[in-house]
Amino acid sequence: MFAASAAYFRLKNTFKAVILCIRSDLYFETLALIRMIIEQLAWIYKVHDYQGDFFKILPTKCINSLRNIFPHINEIYGKLSARTHINPENTIEYLTIYENNLGIRIKDKKQSINNTKILLHVYDYFCIIGEYIVRSYTNNYIYLKKDENDNYKINTSRPSNDFIKRHKDELDEIEKYLLEKIEKKPKVSP
Numbered sequence: 001m002f003a004a005s006a007a008y009f010r011l012k013n014t015f016k017a018v019i020l021c022i023r024s025d026l027y028f029e030t031l032a033l034i035r036m037i038i039e040q041l042a043w044i045y046k047v048h049d050y051q052g053d054f055f056k057i058l059p060t061k062c063i064n065s066l067r068n069i070f071p072h073i074n075e076i077y078g079k080l081s082a083r084t085h086i087n088p089e090n091t092i093e094y095l096t097i098y099e100n101n102l103g104i105r106i107k108d109k110k111q112s113i114n115n116t117k118i119l120l121h122v123y124d125y126f127c128i129i130g131e132y133i134v135r136s137y138t139n140n141y142i143y144l145k146k147d148e149n150d151n152y153k154i155n156t157s158r159p160s161n162d163f164i165k166r167h168k169d170e171l172d173e174i175e176k177y178l179l180e181k182i183e184k185k186p187k188v189s190p
Helices: 002-022 028-048 065-066 074-082 089-095 111-134 159-166 167-186
Strands: 095-098 100-103 144-146 152-154
Touching: 002 100, 002 111, 028 065, 028 074, 028 111, 065 074, 065 144, 074 089, 074 095, 100 144, 111 144, 159 167
Parallel strands: none
Antiparallel strands: 095 100, 144 152
């Protein structure tokens, strides 16, 4: 439990790094950090009550264990992996041509807006996993609830999910506004 708690606590700094990358429009770095957060959450979930040598458990090999809580996590993780690995299919996203000169796009406001939405959902996962690993020590659940068979389920009325739902229209409106401003901005050379 100690190793899982320590890793969980350390993730707060990773979230701060993600926010810094989003504010700097560093979208590949943002996605890489978000992917790393998911790997760490998977590791935390797997080792929180593990009795063996948890140092031998690799975070990248724990993603499947999260499917018990988040059925679509493999798809999400796969998409993040595809986006963060530099490969020929992604080249078009970061190469630009302006006045016959080849440039490299390091920043992208549009993608940063999308990454902010992704981050909100990953923060929701963070809250759920945090409560799950301490579930034996509390009866006051916010992110989880017990069903009639005493199995833990995700509480659909959890604060992080309510925030995302409540502010979805506002987030979409902010995104629309920012995208319009970006489109009106004059192009500059890379």
